[in-house]
Amino acid sequence: MCSQVEKIRRFNRTVTRRTGVLRDRFLGRNRPLGESRLLFEIGPDGMEVRALRVKLGLDSGYVSRLLRSLERQKMIKLESAPRDRRLRYVRLTRLGLAEYVEIDRLSDKAAEDILAPLGEQHRARLVAAMAEVERLLMASEITIAPEPAGSSTAQWCLRQYFEVLDERFGGGYDPADASPADPQDLTPPSGIFLVARTLEGPVGCGALKSAGPGIGEIKRLWVAGPARGLGIGQRILGALENQARDFGLNLLRLDTNRTLTEAQALYRKNGYREVPPFNDDPYPHHWFEKHLG
Amino acid sequence: MCSQVEKIRRFNRTVTRRTGVLRDRFLGRNRPLGESRLLFEIGPDGMEVRALRVKLGLDSGYVSRLLRSLERQKMIKLESAPRDRRLRYVRLTRLGLAEYVEIDRLSDKAAEDILAPLGEQHRARLVAAMAEVERLLMASEITIAPEPAGSSTAQWCLRQYFEVLDERFGGGYDPADASPADPQDLTPPSGIFLVARTLEGPVGCGALKSAGPGIGEIKRLWVAGPARGLGIGQRILGALENQARDFGLNLLRLDTNRTLTEAQALYRKNGYREVPPFNDDPYPHHWFEKHLG
DNA sequence: GTTTTTATCTGACTAAAGTCAGATAATGTG
DNA sequence: CACATTATCTGACTTTAGTCAGATAAAAAC
Incomplete structure (x- = not known):
């Protein structure tokens, strides 16, 4: 260090x-x-x-x-x-x-x-290293903060998220078919909506919603394309878990589609274990849960 | 671009x-x-x-x-x-x-x-990319200019060069045994001594010496350890070739020891062809020459 | 031993960058 | 309609950063 x-x-x-x-x-x-x-x-x-x-x-x-x-x-x-x-x-x-x-x-x-x-090779190396520094400095500037789930910023993030799902899932995605997470579900004290942003604007979001006594559900975890690979998903997930602890929850659940492989890797890395389906939504193929320490 | x-x-x-x-x-x-x-x-x-x-x-x-x-x-x-x-x-x-x-x-x-x-991995990536940017920016700041071969700067460079040889060659290196290149041989119009420097100080050198009518010999090509891998040797060699053209030379020669593999690669890459020995110095194992266009 | 050069210091000056307290006019709020 | 707010503008002011022309004393060159 x-x-x-x-x-x-x-x-x-x-x-x-x-x-x-x-x-x-x-x-x-x-x-x-x-x-x-x-x-x-x-x-x-x-x-x-x-x-x-x-x-x-x-x-x-x-x-x-x-x-x-x-x-x-x-x-x-x-x-x-x-x-x-x-x-x-x-x-x-x-x-x-x-x-x-x-x-x-x-x-x-x-x-x-x-x-x-510089020669051609060294030019390419310099430009690549500069881009890497820039991306990572941007990542280090990111702040994660609660946002009213009904705000225009939150709605914008959700639209981005739905677009990603629509593109990734084989047969497209329609939010109306999925289990709902209305703004009031994502509002303290029962839930929360977090937005990750740089000075330029939002680059990610994530939500926590109540799913029964002591149980919370992670939803809407999204990171903007150009900001992926910088550990932002990890940070949002960590922030949601901290929130869940503050809410006194001791079990977190989430579900995900088989096409979202990075997300699955993220969950496994953070101690989520695959469990039998806890809902019958049309989109998820995998269900995870984690006991909070 | x-x-x-x-x-x-x-x-x-x-x-x-x-x-x-x-x-x-x-x-x-x-x-x-x-x-x-x-x-x-x-x-x-x-x-x-x-x-x-x-x-x-x-x-x-x-x-x-x-x-x-x-x-x-x-x-x-x-x-x-x-x-x-x-x-x-x-x-x-x-x-x-x-x-x-x-x-x-x-x-x-x-x-x-x-x-x-940032997480541990991203920290390491950021620091590594920063180091790369710094090294390459330093490389881009380097200027190559003639230096009187007898000056203290030139002498310092030569001592560094001899130290490298002494370390690399199996049985050590003693400049007294090698074919000489006295300051007057490395002075225009028959020869030249070039130094590559950053704002901090010299980081490389190279010399050109006359070796008969129309023939020049490249000597003393050295790049400081921390500055290697940035194309500096390439630039010094290029500058020496330009000088040789200005002097009206049409053939360049050089010899090198088998332990200096990067140098050999550099020469081959720049169109030098291996030729039979043109001297009987104790240290070289390979002899190269190149016709100037 | 005279002259020149060098390193520092002083006083007088300038431009850039910015702060602050109102003034003014348009707009929004009750 | 009264009142508060907002966006801009103006004048007066300050600090910072720096330049330039000598003055002075020590050292170097001749």
Whole structure:
């Protein structure tokens, strides 16, 4: 562990030096860094000023001043949003768009300069390792938190989940045929709905529902495709088990379809044992349970 | 290539966000970032002010002012160096050392916080990928440039090279027994000595020496242990071949010992063909040559 | 022994980055 | 309709980070 920490710190030193260069793409454009960042963030499609402020985490007065300056340089146009005339919508002018394109080009060039001295094989290795670091850093940023099961976020996760099932199961999947898990079943104190999210948005979910005295059922365990293989399912399952303990449950059950092999492996790895069917739903082929310690 | 660039830019975005957190270890210490950086760079052993200035690349007046401020906070002591009373030596006080230790602890903690949410396997993968990225970024920073063959840097490289040979060859290696390559042989226009270096220092070398009209000989090809496997030998060899072309040579020769299998692979990969012995040195077992196009 | 160079220090200055307290106008709430 | 809230804007202010032109003292070069 100590040596791992040491390696992360070494990585950090090297990478900040190198990617500092990438950041400097914003410099040397005859304009303070803050203004360039703003310009680049506005992008070709324009943006509400408020969204810009939130995204960059800046003071409203400060943003206003920066926009004023970019406006004087004829890089942007500000217009009131029609639906709410307090809101301002900012858009790049032709000149501003040209500047955006140029910054984008310099960014590409900075990235190419990193690859240029390397041979083809080493390039591929570097890019692959970078992708791996990025995925795992993303994984380490994920937080798992309760979410009202009726919220739009929860509903979005469930739609994703159902889509996966519909695609995986031989004959498709219709939630109406399966045993229900209504929002009220997934609400404390009898149940809960958890969402795993990065700063970008939700990447997984899982639910716990009561199934009789002292018994809980795990449902709706889903991890977004690009986020698989990062131990997120494992973490959601662990969080659900902790919740179950807090609810005073001592037995957890779940069922699953034979096509969901990763899920089965996950359950077995976490101490779930296969048991005879405890329901007669049309979709599951395997039923598991685990006694909580 | 386009997709590789895109991946580097994605990596950059994620990593700067995440390692920005690491950088912020210096913040929240009730002290501007510049002062904290200086304090941390001074370190437990103290440092000459000049070295500090060079290392951080700061203006001398600015450094002086920062030091004055840290002195007022009783974090550092300044003393004149005995050997040259113009030089100032800066040292942490007990209080400064405590602050250093605290910053160090926070750095460790920031790194641990990245690892904490991950399982053991994913931790290992992240650290390994980080090490790979770091090594390859280092490789991409390497520059290859001519160096006077008599310089202390060149001599240092040669000592490293001889040590490797002494270790690898069954019966040891004594440069006195081998065919010589004196500094004047490795000096333009008849020869050249190239050094590959990172910002940290030299990590490889290679030499070209005249061996008759139109013929050159590659000698002293060395890559430092930790820098192997990054294509550096390949790049040095390529640079030597370009030099040879510039010198108007049309045939390159080299010899090598049977224990240096990576080197042999490198030569074959680059179009060198094994030929009968062209010398009777005691150490080589294989002789190669290549016609320059 | 004079001149030049080097290392540091000081004072004066600037630009960038950001904070804070209102002002203003539009919108939402009871 | 009164009142609170929201989004933006403006002016006044501060801190941080850094540059530049000498001043000074020690050391090196001639």
